[in-house]
Amino acid sequence: MDDLTTLRDLGRDLEHEPPATLGHQRRRLLDAMGASASRPRRRPAGFPGLPRRANWVMLAGVAAITAALVVVPTVLLRSAAPAGSTVAAPAWDRPPKHGDALNVLLVGSDERLPPKGQPGLKLGRRSDVMILLHLSADRKRVVAVSLPRDSMVRIPACQSSSGATIPSRVDMINQAFDTGGLRCAWKTVESTTGVHVDHAVEISYLGFKDMVDVLGGVDITLPAAVRDPKAKLDLPAGRNHLNGEQALGYVRTRALGDGSDIARIKRQHLLMNALLGQVTTRADDPADLTAFLDVARKAVTSDVDLDLDTLYAVVRGLRESGLDGVRLVTVPFRPSKIDKNRIEWVQPEADRLFEQFKGD
Amino acid sequence: MVPTMTAPPTTRGTPDAELIAESRGRPEAFAALFDRYAGMLYRYVSRRLGPEVAEDLVGETFLIAFRRRDHYDLAHPDARPWLFGIVTKLVARHHRAEAARYRALLRSPVETVVEGPADRVAAGVSATAARSALAPALAGLSKGDRDVLLLIAWGDLSYEGVAQALGIPIGTVRSRLSRARRKVRAALGDTNPLHAQEERWTT
Numbered sequence: 001m002d003d004l005t006t007l008r009d010l011g012r013d014l015e016h017e018p019p020a021t022l023g024h025q026r027r028r029l030l031d032a033m034g035a036s037a038s039r040p041r042r043r044p045a046g047f048p049g050l051p052r053r054a055n056w057v058m059l060a061g062v063a064a065i066t067a068a069l070v071v072v073p074t075v076l077l078r079s080a081a082p083a084g085s086t087v088a089a090p091a092w093d094r095p096p097k098h099g100d101a102l103n104v105l106l107v108g109s110d111e112r113l114p115p116k117g118q119p120g121l122k123l124g125r126r127s128d129v130m131i132l133l134h135l136s137a138d139r140k141r142v143v144a145v146s147l148p149r150d151s152m153v154r155i156p157a158c159q160s161s162s163g164a165t166i167p168s169r170v171d172m173i174n175q176a177f178d179t180g181g182l183r184c185a186w187k188t189v190e191s192t193t194g195v196h197v198d199h200a201v202e203i204s205y206l207g208f209k210d211m212v213d214v215l216g217g218v219d220i221t222l223p224a225a226v227r228d229p230k231a232k233l234d235l236p237a238g239r240n241h242l243n244g245e246q247a248l249g250y251v252r253t254r255a256l257g258d259g260s261d262i263a264r265i266k267r268q269h270l271l272m273n274a275l276l277g278q279v280t281t282r283a284d285d286p287a288d289l290t291a292f293l294d295v296a297r298k299a300v301t302s303d304v305d306l307d308l309d310t311l312y313a314v315v316r317g318l319r320e321s322g323l324d325g326v327r328l329v330t331v332p333f334r335p336s337k338i339d340k341n342r343i344e345w346v347q348p349e350a351d352r353l354f355e356q357f358k359g360d
Numbered sequence: 361m362v363p364t365m366t367a368p369p370t371t372r373g374t375p376d377a378e379l380i381a382e383s384r385g386r387p388e389a390f391a392a393l394f395d396r397y398a399g400m401l402y403r404y405v406s407r408r409l410g411p412e413v414a415e416d417l418v419g420e421t422f423l424i425a426f427r428r429r430d431h432y433d434l435a436h437p438d439a440r441p442w443l444f445g446i447v448t449k450l451v452a453r454h455h456r457a458e459a460a461r462y463r464a465l466l467r468s469p470v471e472t473v474v475e476g477p478a479d480r481v482a483a484g485v486s487a488t489a490a491r492s493a494l495a496p497a498l499a500g501l502s503k504g505d506r507d508v509l510l511l512i513a514w515g516d517l518s519y520e521g522v523a524q525a526l527g528i529p530i531g532t533v534r535s536r537l538s539r540a541r542r543k544v545r546a547a548l549g550d551t552n553p554l555h556a557q558e559e560r561w562t563t
Contacts, residue, residue: 003541006491008513011407014407018403021415025416026394032423033390033426334385334386
């Protein structure tokens, strides 16, 4: 007789059925849940109403937004010409502006690859990263909220690039950009958050790749080896020097962690952090900086009214204050009721978070 | 004979990973995981440690799992390996009691009620004797080998599941399993050369 069969038989002999008293253990678990729900949570100073789940995404002060803040305005300010391209000012029923605080929408965009056999077909761009940032009236504080691209939201009616009107619908937030461009993303963020967005800025991934290359690559420390043939990545654990393409692969791969967009957002934050270090070092060398700015300028689309002087002042202020005033969070979310593979924002926590964008 | 390695997924509708993800924002969702697997874990622990400690240990397992739900790797839809991993660590605290339990079986063989197919009835007597010989062999296994063997034979986990549960490479699962089975077979007095080669096993 097979040893495993004998072993299984022995197991059955030894087994006991769960008693009714196992219900006590269920109650014990429920008590722990109740305690976890009502336990007072430590909140970061200055940002009340932030749920616990957002905290893990909050990386130590420096983040995507800081990089964007340093990169984008410096680029625009230093170059005589305006941004690579512009979008028209908004023309819809907008949430009112409050005070002198500034809200900026940042969209990281990506070229969509043409289908096999139709290499000439241009499908336009899609958005992979959406960040809404708030600069306080005194420009001392910055809150940046990542809006995961698979968030289910109501997208208002928008115009497509061909001029057709796309009716309002509930869809993933990145569909707003994909079908209606930066203006539609802008409109969608305003209508779903109720926040007046003063400016919208788009940074393309290809431009990002060039930016990394012109900086001579970026150093990053990986907790574990990364292998993803799809993203052309094969990196050992520990310290790595990434070129532009590898850096891009690293922020885009879904072959790491839980494969979710959330895990990806976390990696984007880490990489941006490393990149920021590189930019600030290079900023001391005028020749290097000029080359970098020239590349970065081409990667950016923004609205015409972007207030460069203000943003430049913010960047300088942030550099001096050691970035203590910067907070990066992800909008509170949970699996969507409509589609479990999507997410939805948790209310009223999300609204409470956006409420801060309406003050100073 | 090719034994079934993995029990069919018992997930009814929502995969475990989604329940866990949901419980991160809405803790109550975690109760569904208890309803799904508390019975399974109780049976497993009752085999290894007896019914006296099983109940408390299952309760503790879910408390630990609940506290660590933020760290669960959502890429794994099936939470059983994760739960078995936690339970295995808790069982380890009772390793002396476990060994004593198996040894005691030699002195007082388990009373079995043989039911079902006729061949099992026929094999009943010798099988009971074999089981009594098997128990002390379990007591003699190293902790790591025993965990692997019992997660497969009693926990119905796949090799991958065991690797995930114990946080060890799959090659280690295979080597531990084959060593454990060699010892168990020796205790059963098995000299069948076919069995000695039966290291690989369809998953």
